[in-house]
Amino acid sequence: MNTTTHPFHERRSRMIESGAWNDNTITHYLDQALTSVPDRTAIVSYRVEQDERTALSYRELDRIATRIAAGLAAMGVQKGEVVSCQLPNGWQITALHLACVRIGAILNPLMPIFRERELRFMLRHAESRVLVIPQLFRGFDYAAMIAGLRTDLPDLAEVLVIGGKGECSFEQRLLETSWEAQTDVDKLFAERRLGGDDPVQLLYTSGTTGEPKGVLHSSNTLFANARPYSERLHLSADDRVLMASPMAHQTGFLYGLMMPIYLQTTAVLQDIWNVDFALKVIAAEQPAFTMASTPFLADLVEAADRHPGALDSLKIFVAAGAPIPGALVEKAAAVMKTRIISAWGMTENGAVTMTRPEDDASVASHSDGTPLPWMEVRVVDPDGRPLPAGMEGQLMVRGASLFIGYLKRPELYNVDADGWFPTGDLARIDGRGYIRITGRSKDVIVRGGENIPVIEVENLLYKHPAIASVALVGCPDDRLGERLCAYITLHPDYETLTLNEVVDYLLEQQISKTYLPEYVEVLTSMPQTPSGKIQKFKLREQASRLCLAPARRSHPREHS
Numbered sequence: 001m002n003t004t005t006h007p008f009h010e011r012r013s014r015m016i017e018s019g020a021w022n023d024n025t026i027t028h029y030l031d032q033a034l035t036s037v038p039d040r041t042a043i044v045s046y047r048v049e050q051d052e053r054t055a056l057s058y059r060e061l062d063r064i065a066t067r068i069a070a071g072l073a074a075m076g077v078q079k080g081e082v083v084s085c086q087l088p089n090g091w092q093i094t095a096l097h098l099a100c101v102r103i104g105a106i107l108n109p110l111m112p113i114f115r116e117r118e119l120r121f122m123l124r125h126a127e128s129r130v131l132v133i134p135q136l137f138r139g140f141d142y143a144a145m146i147a148g149l150r151t152d153l154p155d156l157a158e159v160l161v162i163g164g165k166g167e168c169s170f171e172q173r174l175l176e177t178s179w180e181a182q183t184d185v186d187k188l189f190a191e192r193r194l195g196g197d198d199p200v201q202l203l204y205t206s207g208t209t210g211e212p213k214g215v216l217h218s219s220n221t222l223f224a225n226a227r228p229y230s231e232r233l234h235l236s237a238d239d240r241v242l243m244a245s246p247m248a249h250q251t252g253f254l255y256g257l258m259m260p261i262y263l264q265t266t267a268v269l270q271d272i273w274n275v276d277f278a279l280k281v282i283a284a285e286q287p288a289f290t291m292a293s294t295p296f297l298a299d300l301v302e303a304a305d306r307h308p309g310a311l312d313s314l315k316i317f318v319a320a321g322a323p324i325p326g327a328l329v330e331k332a333a334a335v336m337k338t339r340i341i342s343a344w345g346m347t348e349n350g351a352v353t354m355t356r357p358e359d360d361a362s363v364a365s366h367s368d369g370t371p372l373p374w375m376e377v378r379v380v381d382p383d384g385r386p387l388p389a390g391m392e393g394q395l396m397v398r399g400a401s402l403f404i405g406y407l408k409r410p411e412l413y414n415v416d417a418d419g420w421f422p423t424g425d426l427a428r429i430d431g432r433g434y435i436r437i438t439g440r441s442k443d444v445i446v447r448g449g450e451n452i453p454v455i456e457v458e459n460l461l462y463k464h465p466a467i468a469s470v471a472l473v474g475c476p477d478d479r480l481g482e483r484l485c486a487y488i489t490l491h492p493d494y495e496t497l498t499l500n501e502v503v504d505y506l507l508e509q510q511i512s513k514t515y516l517p518e519y520v521e522v523l524t525s526m527p528q529t530p531s532g533k534i535q536k537f538k539l540r541e542q543a544s545r546l547c548l549a550p551a552r553r554s555h556p557r558e559h560s
Contacts, residue, residue: 011419012197020374020400021220023196026258027101030065033058033264037237041266045091046281048272049138056091058264064091065098070179070188072099075158077129079104079192082202084128086110086119086248088137088271092162092170093247094257096132101200101219104192105129108202108214109248111530112137116145118212120152122204125214126407127155132170135163138272143168196220202407203250205347214407215347224400225350226259228373232354233316233341235289237264242287242314244270244278244296249530250347251320255291275299276306283310291318293532295469297340298328304335314338316357319364320345321533323437323455325462326365333361344368344437346423348403353377353435367434368427375399378420379429387428392438395427396420440536445474447482452515460509461486461502466494469526471534475519475543485543486517489526497522519548 015021033042038059045054056064077083083105087093093109100107108126110119112134123131133142143161150156160170167173194200196219204212235241243256247269260267268285270278273296290296297319304311314336320343329340342364345351354369371377378386379393387393398419406412415421426439438455445452454472461470468489474482490497499520506516527538 008197015220015224015374015400018374018400020224021196022223023220024223025101025194025196025200025219026223026261027098029262029264030058030062030098033261034062037264040264042261043091043094044266044268044285045089046268046270046277047088047090048270048274048277054091061091061095061098064175065095065102066180066185067178068095068174069099069102070183070185071174071177072105072130073103073188073192074179074183075130075173077103077105080106080199081129082106082108082126083130083132084108084110084123084126085132086112086114086142087132087134087162088112089243089247089252089256089269090271091269092132094261094267097200097257101194102189102192104194104198106199106202106216108204109253110204111246111248113530116149118204119146120149122212122214123149123153123156126202128153129155130158130160131156132160132162135161194219197404199404201253203248203253203347213409213412216404216407218404221401221403222254222258222350223262224374225372226254226262229255229351229354230259230263232372233289233318233357235259235263235265235316239263239288239315240266240268240285240313242268242270242278242282242285242290244273244290245292246530250345250350251291254350255289255318273299275303279303279307279310282314283307286313288313289316289318290314291320291343293321294319294324294328295532297324297332301328301332301335311336311338316341318343318351318354320351323368323459324365325459326362327463329361329365340364342368344425344435348421349375349397349399349401352397352399352401355434363434366436367430368437369435370433371399372401375401377427377429377435379427379435384416389429389431392426392428394441395423395425395435395437397423445472445482445484447474447477447480447484447514452484457484457506457511457515457517460506460511461488464497464502464505466490466497469534471526471536471539472517473536473539473543475546475548477548483519483548484515484517485519485521485539485546487521487523487526487539487542489523519543519546 039057041055042058042061043056083100097107135143146159161168162170199216200219201217203215241260243252245252247253268287317338318341332340339357341355343351343354352375353371355363376398378396381393424441425437427435427437429435458470461467468491470488473485475485477483502520503516527535
């Protein structure tokens with residue numbers, strides 16, 4: 001496959017001509033909101049542990065962002081430099097991004113669960129100039145952690161602590177000083193003005209293997225996603241957005257920070273996922289939309305009966321990150337008025353495909369949707385040749401929301417001469433253009449020469465009443481190449497589940513015996529990435545140490 005970097009000027013010409021790129025930054029859309037609805041609530045920010053609510057109008061958000069921007073510039077932040085923040089969901093992330101765009105800096109949100117090893121690499125790699133952290137979050141002392149890392153971070157000039165004291169205090173250094181009165185902000189912002197193609201966001205892929213990669217996006221690539229995304233879902237200024245998914249992940253950033261400002265609506269942010277607290281927030285704030293991983297949806301469905309009517313405002317729930325079990329979609333339809341939407345995407349693109357609100361409700365459980373406007377997908381064989389409908393192959397993507405590169409790693413920007421990017425996912429496309437993710441290219445399990453349809457078997461297991469989550473991985477085998485291992489977690493009412501019970505259940509579903517697992521282990525929790533994806537590489541490492549009985553051609557129950 002040709003991996004020559006696609007000439008940017010050709011891409012830009014096509015994107016501008018199509019209307020996908022318009023060179024507008026987020027401050028352009030903020031200025032529009034200030035003209036149209038300055039006193040509308042822009043952000044409602046909830047801190048779960050403190051049971052605290054903070055609300056800011058667009059006028060107040062603009063004032064705070066202007067002050068922070070002038071303050072960061074006074075601290076020496078230059079155009080093109082990186083400002084990092086390791087924060088839970090809250091208004092501060094939105095204000096920081098607006099401030100960074102105003103002075104031409106790049107915001108780098110980092111997941112709150114990162115610790116010394118991840119931060120040492122990411123902050124050094126990004127050459128972060130400023131880092132904003134909480135003093136404490138969920139009982140962890142972030143200030144103490146960063147203090148222990150400072151000698152390893154020569155570029156880090158300032159650490160600002162929300163809730164801190166003295167010179168390190170975010171509030172004292174940035175909010176309590178009238179920085180905007182000490183400089184000509186109009187001149188400053190004009191000098192630092194960014195174009196649509198300048199980088200504004202740096203997100204590190206949590207990844208499942210290898211060194212994290214710093215994904216760079218511009219205003220053009222980000223809004224080329226947020227705009228058609230909101231249009232497909234028919235969202236407007238009347239539709240408040242609930243975001244409990246981390247804003248340090250592309251889902252939270254695009255649809256909890258950027259999209260609400262574009263729509264001139266209200267973002268309702270929650271810093272810790274707690275389903276009962278979320279139901280209280282939904283009842284109070286009346287959001288119409290949210291996006292999260294499937295476990296969030298499962299929690300809401302389970303809790304709906306305890307809070308009659310609390311979810312009535314929520315008309316759209318977009319689930320991504322893993323296939324949605326059909327049983328969950330059916331249960332959601334019975335207890336919620338919400339339309340469940342299935343989506344597929346990645347940090348490098350945002351959401352690429354989604355089902356439609358007009359689709360039959362069942363579609364979300366067996367499809368990941370069709371491409372958004374200005375995006376294309378195709379499925380190819382190992383040699384890069386497009387495959388016909390219904391055949392599984394490697395999923396490729398190209399279009400307007402494709403990222404602009406990996407920081408300091410141009411050799412990894414594996415976009416071919418025609419603009420196609422390999423996603424690492426396996427998929428098939430049906431005759432109507434709907435895709436279905438069938439696995440990861442690195443997750444393929446081949447037993448005795450037969451490819452095992454991992455996603456399909458996992459979906460069947462998700463329907464088992466005892467199983468809360470499941471992941472299938474391969475275990476090396478001298479004769480068959482690989483054997484199938486199932487790692488599961490259970491719902492609270494169940495204590496155990498045996499291999500025999502799993503096999504009997506799958507046979508009742510009339511699945512091929514070729515696809516039956518030969519090992520089952522119940523875990524208390526799954527290893528996960530910061531964005532909530534199961535880290536199958538850790539489970540593969542665990543499975544590689546198993547000493548299973550010699551594989552035979554008979555029913556797995558005979559050698560369980």
